[in-house]
Every structure is written in C-alpha cells, then in structure tokens.
Amino acid sequence: MMSNEDSWRPRLAARARLKFDAIANQEMILFPEAALALNETGAAIVRLCDGARSINEIVDQLSEKYGDADRDALMREVMDFLATIRARGLLR
C-alpha cells in the first residue's frame, strides 16, 4: 500500500465518511467509535481524496486555491497530513 506514492489515488476507507458538523461549524471524519475534526485545510484535502486524483493533482488543486503557497512546502504538508489519517486506517 505504501510502495508507490506516485500512483496512489487516495480516498476515504469504506468505513469512514466526511460530515459537515453544523454545531462546531467544521468538517469531521466519522468512523467506528470515533470522529476526527478537521480544520479548513484538512477538509479541503480530504474532499479532494476521491480515488481519482493523484497526490500531485491534489497539490495542484490546492496551490491553485491558495495561490501564493510554496508548492514543495504544500506537498510536504499534504503528504504528512495524509500519512497521519492513513495511519488511522481512514484512507485507502
């Protein structure tokens, strides 16, 4: 699963789904027995994880959205973030 990051097209695991929480006014990932609250950037990344886009494409979309961002720094942030939620079994 970790072998080839270039061809990885992440999407949420079958057991996880994204929910907009109107009370806290933020997105959260729901999964068995728990919920993970996301900030705006985190939510933007997860929304792009549709199983069709590669990580490169996700970063392209985000850098377009955030304009002035340093692409290498953004790439590192996205990779770190995805690794964190993948370690919890929430991405495939």
Next chain:
Amino acid sequence: MIAAPRPYTLVAELTYRCPLRCVYCSNPVDFHRSRDELATEEWRRVFSQAAELGVVQLHLSGGEPVLRGDLVELIQHARACDLYTNLITGGTLLDEEKLLRFRAAGLDHIQLSIQGAARESAEMVAGVRSYRKKLDTARLISKLGFPFTLNVVIHRLNIAEVPELIRTALELGAQRLELANTQFYAWAAENRSALMPTREQYDRAEGIAREAIAKYRGTLEIVFVQNDYLSGEPKPCMGGWGRSYMCINPTGEVMPCHAASVIPGMRFETVRDGALEKIWRDSPAMNAFRGDDWMLEPCRSCARKEIDFGGCRCQAFMLAGNAAAADPICRLSPHHGVVESMRKNSSADDELIYRDVKTSRHLSRRPSIPS
C-alpha cells in the same frame, strides 16, 4: 448545576429480546420487566433530536436489534439525520437479503459478536447453538463489503483463545477486532467467579494482544479492552458521567450508561416524557455525577480526577455501597480489599447462569433490602 456538554454518542437499545443467552450479557438482570418498547415513530423522533443535540455516532443495539421489524426504517432515518450508524448484532438472524436492505438504507458499519474461536466453548457461553451461523454471517458481511468489527467478550472460558481469535478476525476480513474483557455488571456480575480469568491468563492474553496490535496496525485494528479488576486502573467510565455519551433503553429511559439502573434511587426520564435536549441537560439522573462536586475523598483532591473521573459509579455502588465513593478498583479506595478478593476468586467449577426470561424472573424475585 453544570452546563451540559455536547453528547457525541447515542446507544439505542432497541429491544431486550434476544435469541442468545450469553452469560456475560450487559442487559439488566430484571430485563423481563421491560415491556412496551418504543414505537418506530418514537425512535425516529429520538434520532432527530439526538442529531440536533450534537450526536454523531449511533449504535443500534439490544438485545438483538434485528428482531425489530422496523430496523430498515430506523437505519434510513438515522442516515437521513447524518448519524454514523452502527448495528451491534449477534448475527444469527441475518441473511443476504436483510444485509442488502440494510446497506441500501445506508447502514455504515456492523459490529458482530462471536463468543469464542471454537464451537463448543463459544456455544457454552452463548447458551444456544449459534457458532456456525455467526461465522456464515461474518463471511457474508465481508463478501458484501460491509465495514465490520468483530467483537469478542473475553473471560476465563475463552481467554486462552486470543491467538485464534486474532486469526479468525483476519480470515473473516474484519477491519477491527475488539477483545473486550468482561465488564462485571448485570449478568456478568452474576457469573463473576466463573468468568474472572486468573492473573497468569490475563497477563499472557494482554501480552499477545499488545504484540498483535503493533503487528497488524494498518490491516486490522485490534482493541484490547481491559479487565479493571486485573489491570488495577479505574476506568474513566463513559468518559465521565453525562459528558459525551447516553444510552436509551427499549422503553425510552435516558441513561448515562446502560448499567446505571443498578444505582438505587436513580429515576430516569423517558423520551415519552419530554424532549431529549431537556432530559440530557436537566434530568436529575443525568446530573447526578456530572462534573466533580459530588466527589468524596480520596477522589476530590486526587490529581487523576480529570483523567478517570473517580472510576465507575455503578461499580462504586456495587462494591462499596455508595455510588459517590471512589471506584474500589482504585488502590486508594478504602474498599479496595473487596476487589482483591474477587480477583482471586476465579473458579472453573462455578455453574453458569444463562440470560433468559425465565432466569430473569427468578433472579428478580430474590429478596433484597430496599435502600
């Protein structure tokens, strides 16, 4: 009064009816008295109100929730409220057609229980023939691609099977395995000495589980729920009374946890009496042990009171006779000796008491001193 926090989890015990007779059942010992289950419309209203209140996790539990003829409608409504909907089932009444209907209704996840890794020991605990059917159901769930957790309540009679249980979960394609050591309430408390593992058994099982947790990380999430008698650590029960969790029983009583009815004097309001939001916020039962004003020493001045909340209130009542006392699991409790002796009282010879209506009637007739 403490400002009511936001509840995140609702356990909806849809019925106490169940085809199994598990000796560790967490339903109240006097469950036979429970009649007049909430109707479909009442549960639908409860789910809507729970979602508005902030609940995001819904567990459809029992008894055996599949016995409810309206389960598809309830799942549909729960999903319409955007609740993460988990079905907690024994699996003996499921078939492909039902599972497909649940999926179409939007069911997010299934938690299936088995009682052991071998037919004979598992059926001795379940009290009915059920093992093969459960495994067939597990394979079906897996084949249909449902996310699922395999849950096994662990005790003296199956604790040596932990390695096989891990293999079984892997073979069945579960994403999660709960090795849930018995919590000694209700029927499990009736069977305490028969179900209490020895120190050696427990430590061995825990070691195996720890290794497996690391080994299968990313493939199978393994959760080892501790036996507090043997771990020696008071559990932060329900993450604190009335803090993030509520349980509603088949007749609609709103409780901070499913065991709380053992505490004398607890009167639970029902969802038939009023809005869930008001019950959660204002009901005396929900506020009885909120915050820490109720705490006695040694909890009151303890540095860990924000971590374990003084342990479990039901256990404090059951073992110390006072629901506001420190949980006797804690070494600092003046009643800790009771736990010491119960921990050592592990007996392979004790007869098992099975959970069924007849036994429930019988046990409810036992003489007791009203408090």
